[in-house]
Amino acid sequence: MDFFQSIDWMQLLRCFVVGGLICIIGQILIDKTKLTSARILVIFVTTGVILGALGIYQYVIDFAGCGATVPLLGFGANLAKGAITEAQNSGLLGAFIGGVKASAGGIAAAVFFGYLASLIAKPKIKKQ
Amino acid sequence: MKSIDTKKEYLDYVDQKSPNSPILKNCFNAFWVGGLICSIGQIIFDFCQYKGLDTTSSSTIVSIILIGIAAFLTGLNIFNKIGKFAGAGSLVPITGFANSIVSPAIEYKSEGYVMGVGGKMFTVAGPVLVFGISASVIVGIIATFFV
Amino acid sequence: MTKIGLQTIKLDSAPYILETSSIVGPKEAEGPLAKYFDQCLEDEFWGEKTWEKAESKIIKENVSALVAKSGIASTDIDYCFAGDLLNQCISSSFGLRETNIPFFGIFGACSTFAEGMCLGSTFVDSHAASNVICATSSHFCSAEKQFRFPLELGNQRPQSAQWTVTGSGAVILSNNNLGKPCPRITYVTPGKIVDMGVKDANNMGAAMAPAALDTLITHLKDTGRKPSYYDVIITGDLGYVGKEILTELAETKGYNIKNNYDDCGVLIFDKEKQDTHSGGSGCGCIATVFSGYFYQMLKEKKINKLLLIATGALMNSTSSQQGESIPGIAHAVAIENLDN
CATH class of the missing domain: 3.40.47.40 (Stage V sporulation protein AD)
Structure with missing residues (x-):
């Protein structure tokens, strides 16, 4: 119960609104440009890397928390942040290691769960 | 209506004839589902912080759990229904990335575990990793020399 | 022949x-x-x-x-x-x-x-x-x-x-009806490839409609028939979007098909209840709708003269990826009850 009392509801609201707004940008891209979902994901992750590298995205993260880190923009920003930090610590080698290292958890989880799901699940038709 | 003879005239005519997506409804659904997914992430994040984990680890745990849930729902044939309803609301959060990896893995199982599951897993999400990682390496190189 | x-x-x-x-x-x-x-x-x-x-x-x-x-x-x-x-x-x-x-x-x-x-x-x-x-x-x-x-x-x-x-x-x-009255094929009009530059693989009806129009008009000119000669003109899978385009384009060329034209992609699904958007498509669309529904209508003489136009989009996923437009094709088959 202590945990529920510790939740910052204003923080949660900011997270909800910012996360939702980022998704609206994606929805407008889907409906207005006929881009496939793969291209939209690429646009988001690349934009995230650029905004992260320029340090702009950190302000959004500070404001909205997971509302900024959970969308793919945050995945991109995290890649950039990792690359920069590691590059500053260990030079050129770090530039190669940093990005993937920072996002390794997510990538490994997606690959592992993907493999796991394929063992169990069977393809099914969409009903609508 | 006047006669349509050139390709340009025809394409303009087709644009005008093709039905538009219900964009307001789609945006509304994308907004609340996307917001909700981020909020679930936030609660997991807060819980990790409450348990005394640092920010980086908490963020990674949020990603792993959301990816796990998305993979599970994809396997149960539920994620595509959420995706149809919410559009970008479930695509843009990390859940969309997970779904893009898990869905071809399941679909291509019929072509074997090595070349089917293993090989086709990245048909949709591969570009995300290629562009994301390449961009981060470029950023890292720039940071090495100029910052 | x-x-x-x-x-x-x-x-x-x-x-x-x-x-x-x-x-x-x-x-x-x-x-x-x-x-x-x-x-x-x-x-x-x-x-x-x-x-x-x-x-x-x-x-x-x-x-x-x-x-x-x-x-x-x-x-x-x-x-x-x-x-x-x-x-x-x-x-x-x-x-x-x-x-x-x-x-x-x-x-x-x-x-x-x-x-x-x-x-x-x-x-x-x-x-x-x-x-x-x-x-x-x-x-x-x-x-x-x-x-x-x-x-x-x-x-x-x-x-x-x-x-x-x-x-x-x-x-x-x-070549033998085994003593049963059967519908017969009187004319066939193989179609040309027509490409009006549509690139959107999610809008096949629009990509194929010009080919259907070309074959329809050629068939009517070649046989000297009017659209009203046929009880029903059916296309394969233009869907709601393509059906509307074909009807309007035919009108601009001076052919009125509003009253006797329908599309198998439109007929096979209930658009509202089944959420199929622009309708059915695929090789199986006109094949099942003709073999099931229209053949029975012909046998029961509810329809006596039918023009079947099957439309196709001659593309694959590689050509789409490479940004090519979608060539369309349509072949027409005139099917009639001759022995009344």
């Missing part, structure tokens, strides 16, 4: 459409035409392990059912013309590999059914064959997998997108 006009072949013996057979998937079975199909499946796998195997089984079982229904021994079938949407037409060739009937694998995308009927009827008319089978199949899941995305991907289908029909339709064309 005589060529008349620009593209049309007049079939002097007017081959009979002796029998038809159709099998459809569960979604089609929930649609408005369900009661006209010979067999409705309960699930898309039909006991098989993969979508491709399921599609092969559908065409195989459909052709067996057709031969059984017709009363002709399978050894009396001279040739079979069949095709589908999968790479290298594997559903047809795998499905029909045990039939022991000489086989022509044909590809005209969703126009394959009419392409087969054009070829089959000229074979029969020229005495090269007495009985031929024309069959096609398509399967929603195998087509999605090959042309679009995995089924589990949570994406939204655009409003202009169409739903590939799961099913197979097959006909026997013959």
